[in-house]
Amino acid sequence: xxxxxxxxxxxxxGKKSHNLINILSVISVTGLIIGTMSLxxxxxxxxxxxxxxxxxxxxxxxxxxxxxxxxxxIDVAEFPLSKLxxxxxxxxxxxxxxxxxxxxxxxxxxxVVIKGVDDNFEKVSEIKSKIVEGxxxxxxxQADFMxxxxxxxxxxxxxxxxxxxxxxxxxxxxxxxxxxxxxxAFNNEQIFAIGAFSIQQDFDTKYVIVPLRxxxxxxxxESEISAIELSxxxxxxxxxxxxxxxQLIGDNYTIKNRYQQEEMLYxxxxxxxxxxxxxxxxxxxxxxxxxxxxxxxxILEKKQDIVILRxxxxxxxxxxxxxxxxxxxxxxxxxxIGIILGGIVCLLQQEFGIIRLQGSGSFIIDAYPVxxxxxxxxxxxxxxxxxxxxxxxxxxxxxxxELNDKILDN
Numbered sequence: 283x284x285x286x287x288x289x290x291x292x293x294x295x296g297k298k299s300h301n302l303i304n305i306l307s308v309i310s311v312t313g314l315i316i317g318t319m320s321l322x323x324x325x326x327x328x329x330x331x332x333x334x335x336x337x338x339x340x341x342x343x344x345x346x347x348x349x350x351x352x353x354x355x356i357d358v359a360e361f362p363l364s365k366l367x368x369x370x371x372x373x374x375x376x377x378x379x380x381x382x383x384x385x386x387x388x389x390x391x392x393x394v395v396i397k398g399v400d401d402n403f404e405k406v407s408e409i410k411s412k413i414v415e416g417x418x419x420x421x422x423x424q425a426d427f428m429x430x431x432x433x434x435x436x437x438x439x440x441x442x443x444x445x446x447x448x449x450x451x452x453x454x455x456x457x458x459x460x461x462x463x464x465x466x467a468f469n470n471e472q473i474f475a476i477g478a479f480s481i482q483q484d485f486d487t488k489y490v491i492v493p494l495r496x497x498x499x500x501x502x503x504e505s506e507i508s509a510i511e512l513s514x515x516x517x518x519x520x521x522x523x524x525x526x527x528x529q530l531i532g533d534n535y536t537i538k539n540r541y542q543q544e545e546m547l548y549x550x551x552x553x554x555x556x557x558x559x560x561x562x563x564x565x566x567x568x569x570x571x572x573x574x575x576x577x578x579x580x581i582l583e584k585k586q587d588i589v590i591l592r593x594x595x596x597x598x599x600x601x602x603x604x605x606x607x608x609x610x611x612x613x614x615x616x617x618x619i620g621i622i623l624g625g626i627v628c629l630l631q632q633e634f635g636i637i638r639l640q641g642s643g644s645f646i647i648d649a650y651p652v653x654x655x656x657x658x659x660x661x662x663x664x665x666x667x668x669x670x671x672x673x674x675x676x677x678x679x680x681x682x683x684e685l686n687d688k689i690l691d692n
Contacts, residue, residue, distance in 0.1 A: 286600060286604045286606070286607045306575050306576035309572045309576075310569075310570070310572040310612050311615050311619075312616075313566075313569030313570070314566065314573075314613060314617065314670070315619045315620040315623065316620070317562065317569050317666070318617050318619075318621055318624065318662060319620040319621075319623045319627070320562055320565070320624070321563070321662050322620065322621055322625060322658070322662055323628060323652075324558055324562060325555065325558070325658045325662070326624075326628045326652040326653060326654050326655070326658070327651070328551075328555045328558060329652070329655055329658070330650065330651030330652040330653045331551075331651060333653050334651050335547070335551070338481050339481075339540070339543075339544050339547070340408070340540055341407070341408040341412050342408075342409060342412075342481050342482075342489075343540050343543050343544065344407060344540075345406070345512055345513050345514040345520060345539065345540060346511070346514060346520065346523065346537060346538065346539055347510070347511050347512070347537075347538050348509060348511075348531070348535050348536070348537055349508070349509045349536050350534065350536075354508065355503070355507060355508060356509070356510065356535075357505055358505045361510075361531070362530060362531060363510075366531070369523060369526050369527065369530070371518035371519075371522075371523045372514060372523065373512075373513045373514060374402050374512070374513045375402060375511065376399060376400055376403045376510070377399075377400045377402075377507045377510060378398065378403075378494075378508055378509040378510065378511055379396075379398035379503065379507050379508045380395055380396070380397050380398075380508045380509065381395070381396055381453060381497070381501055382394075382395055383396045384451070384453075385434075385438070385450065385451050385490060386452070387438045387439075387440050387447065387449050387475075388438075388439075388447050390438045391438075392434055392437060394434060394488060394489065394490050395488050396453075396490050396491075396492055396497055396500070397490070398493065398495075398496060398497020400494045404418070405513060406511045406512060406513040407511070409479055409481075409491070412479040412481050413477050413479050414432055414479065415432070415435065415477060415478040416476050417476060418479075419477065420493045421495075426493045427473065427492075428473045428474065428475045428490055429475070429477040429478065429490070430478055430479075430491070431478070431479060431480070431485055431486035431487055431489050432478045432479065432480040432486045433483060433487030434486070434488075434490060435475070435478040442475055442477065443474065443475075443476060445474065448472040448473060448474055449473050449474070450470060451470065451471050451472075451473060452469070453468060453500045454468055454469075455468060455469055456501070456502055469502070471499065473492065494507075521539070524537050524539060559661070563665050563669070566665070567673075570613075570669045570670060570672075570673035573609055573613070573673040573674060574673050574677050577605055577609050577673075577677045580605065581605055581677065581678070605674065605677075606674050606675065609670055609671070609673060609674020609675075609678075610667070610670060610671060612670065612674075613674070616666065616670070617662070617663050617666040617670070620666070621659060621663065625659075628652045628654050631649065631650060632652050632653075635648065635649030635650075636649070637650050
């Protein structure tokens with residue numbers, strides 16, 4: 283294979299009798315460079331956004347969440363919690379109650395999801411790091427407090443530590459006959475707001491966090507809870523621990539990791555990334571048509587060289603390899619330079635945030651995030667090489683037959 287590449291290199295860098303061939307070669311390489319660079323940059327930006335979204339959701343969602351398959355609650359008295367804690371890799375657990383509720387502050391009200399949590403919640407969630415107003419404190423010896431999403435905090439115009447105007451929580455009573463007095467149909471508790479968190483709009487406009495004891499009181503629960511949230515040792519395999527938990531508690535419970543808790547979101551992100559990859563690959567394929575023209579023109583120009591090579595005993599296969607090597611060299615050059623330039627642009631954006639997001643004041647970041655993944659670089663290199671090979675093979679196969687008839691056999 284050394285001889286075909288040697289001759290191809292001479293053809294690639296050698297002087298051509300027609301400037302059109304040089305122009306087509308430059309256009310071919312430039313098209314591949316731009317396509318490859320675009321693919322690297324766009325995929326890296328998609329990775330950056332995916333990383334930001336993952337960090338936001340992971341700050342609220344636990345490593346593993348256990349819920350019941352039937353009904354709404356888990357009876358802690360019947361659940362093998364003591365055995366669950368002994369599974370290697372489980373660091374902490376938190377008992378959770380979630381239920382829809384109406385909260386009212388002064389003359390404003392909103393439907394929310396109250397999330398009652400125990401003292402271990404801070405150990406299975408990163409919610410404390412997302413507090414933007416006030417502080418994260420749910421109870422002391424005298425009183426219970428509420429921490430709520432920033433969207434709710436803003437919509438209801440809540441003032442933290444407002445001891446004159448408490449927040450009222452209303453939840454329908456269970457197993458009670460309908461009364462003519464609507465107020466008798468609800469359990470009601472008063473509470474002070476002490477902090478607000480900001481994670482993502484879905485959470486900020488939906489959740490308020492209260493102590494587990496208050497949630498149980500509102501729902502008339504004793505040993506019932508909605509879910510158990512677990513934090514897992516970073517050095518352990520989450521999927522293996524999921525299997526151990528399933529073997530322990532059986533099929534009456536769902537055991538979801540962070541990906542499964544937001545499965546639809548991650549599937550959408552993955553689908554978008556695949557779609558963008560295919561679209562940009564198609565653009566590179568279109569750019570590779572210049573390579574077909576460049577190789578075709580080169581074959582026609584080198585007819586005399588082909589005759590000489592044939593007379594020296596070169597086979598048709600060797601001649602094919604020469605022009606195939608020419609196409610691959612152009613493809614490799616385009617892919618290599620494009621990946622390098624794309625990587626440089628990504629690193630500059632990562633370091634200096636050159637391209638800013640429009641209206642960045644409303645975002646948690648002010649510049650497009652990027653994250654370069656080696657797997658994406660390899661995929662780009664492979665797809666560009668395959669496209670280059672196909673583009674080079676097409677003119678060789680078609681023109682070679684003609685040259686065999688008109689030239690090589692002379």
